[in-house]
Amino acid sequence: MNVRRLNYGLCAVLLLCAAQITVMMLSLRAYMAHDSSTLWPAAIASVVLLLVNILLLLHVHFHRR
Amino acid sequence: MSEVNGEEHTQGEGWRETFPIGSADESVESRRQFLKTMVAASVVIACGQGVLLAADARRVSTVQLSDKRVLLDIQVSDLAVGAAAIFNYPISHNAHEPCIIVRLTDKDFVAYSQKCTHLACPVVPDVVAEKMICPCHNGAFDIHTGRALYGPPKTALPRVLLEISPSGQIYALGMEQER
Numbered sequence: 258m259n260v261r262r263l264n265y266g267l268c269a270v271l272l273l274c275a276a277q278i279t280v281m282m283l284s285l286r287a288y289m290a291h292d293s294s295t296l297w298p299a300a301i302a303s304v305v306l307l308l309v310n311i312l313l314l315l316h317v318h319f320h321r322r
Numbered sequence: 323m324s325e326v327n328g329e330e331h332t333q334g335e336g337w338r339e340t341f342p343i344g345s346a347d348e349s350v351e352s353r354r355q356f357l358k359t360m361v362a363a364s365v366v367i368a369c370g371q372g373v374l375l376a377a378d379a380r381r382v383s384t385v386q387l388s389d390k391r392v393l394l395d396i397q398v399s400d401l402a403v404g405a406a407a408i409f410n411y412p413i414s415h416n417a418h419e420p421c422i423i424v425r426l427t428d429k430d431f432v433a434y435s436q437k438c439t440h441l442a443c444p445v446v447p448d449v450v451a452e453k454m455i456c457p458c459h460n461g462a463f464d465i466h467t468g469r470a471l472y473g474p475p476k477t478a479l480p481r482v483l484l485e486i487s488p489s490g491q492i493y494a495l496g497m498e499q500e501r
Contacts, residue, residue, distance in 0.1 A: 263353050270360045277367045288374050291469065296378050303371040310364040314357055 266313050273313075277306045387480055388413045389496040394423070398490035401425040404449040408436065411482055411494050419497065421482050424449065424465065433482035433494065434468050440475040454479060469500065 284299035388411070396407045403425050410418040423433040424447045434454060436444045443458035447465060454463040461473025468479035480499040486492055 260353075267353055267357060270357055270364075274360050274364055274367070277364055281367050281370060284371060284374055288378055291467075293378050296375055300371045300375050303368045307361075307364045307368040310361045314361045317354060317357060 263317065266317055270310055270313055273306050273310050277303055280306070385499050387497040387499055390494075391496075392494050394492045394494055396423060396492055398425075398431075398486060398492060401431075403427060406447045409433075409494075411435075411497060413497060419480070420444070421494075421497075422447065422454075423482070423484070423492070426465065429486075431484050431486065431492065432465060432468075433484055434463070435480040435482070435497070438475055439470065439477045439479060440473070445479065467500075 280299050280302050284296055284303075287293075287295040287299070390412050392412060394409050396409060401407060401423070406422055406424045409421055409423060411421045413419045420436045421433055422436045422445070423431060425431050426449060434445070438445050438456040438458065438461060440456065440459060440461055443456050445454045445456050445463065447453075448455050449465065452465045453471065454465055454468070456462070456473065456475065459474045461475040462471040463469060463475065463479045464471055468481045470476055470478060478500040480497050482497050483495040484492060485495055
């Protein structure tokens with residue numbers, strides 16, 4: 258794997274983590290406002306983002322050099 | 323002479339076999355390490371989301387206290403907007419709960435148990451501030467949901483479910499409380 262592709266992966270992971278933090282903040286706000294309707298979709302979105310992150314990590318490891 | 327990662331080294335340099343990453347690959351390795359750290363952070367965030375879900379599931383559970391349908395002796399025409407009236411709602415065959423009905427707008431009515439969930443002082447509505455106030459210990463509940471806002475009470479006021487008939491009669495359908 259060349260450095261450029263690794264950098265792209267790194268940017269993607271950073272963006273995914275930022276999205277996950279945003280989702281977390283939104284669901285925290287919903288929790289404080291007693292709004293349960295958004296908590297499940299937010300949790301599913303967070304898990305999907307985590308899975309994509311893990312897939313990226315595995316991709317980097319399986320294509321190690 | 324042997325070659326690791328495109329760099330030549332002699333047999334005497336055993337440390338190179340223990341640490342086979344050449345200087346050209348150092349930045350790549352730190353990127354990989356950073357990737358792992360970010361994924362670990364991602365796992366932590368997802369776990370936090372799970373904790374929020376669990377906390378919410380424990381918090382928002384509505385308990386049905388009664389499901390008796392009774393016709394109140396108060397009619398829609400008896401209550402002006404912002405006015406309130408007291409009635410008794412049967413919670414068992416020989417026990418009644420003192421309750422208060424409040425007209426918020428032309429069509430919106432809410433009714434709650436009048437006993438504060440702290441020490442059972444009677445609560446009074448403040449329609450302008452959108453609160454049910456407990457004057458004994460300065461507690462307050464949201465007038466729309468019955469949830470505790472501040473002061474000593476921690477649990478919501480039991481809410482009476484209402485049905486308004488087209489002829490202006492008011493029925494109490496049941497009583498429930500968020501725990």
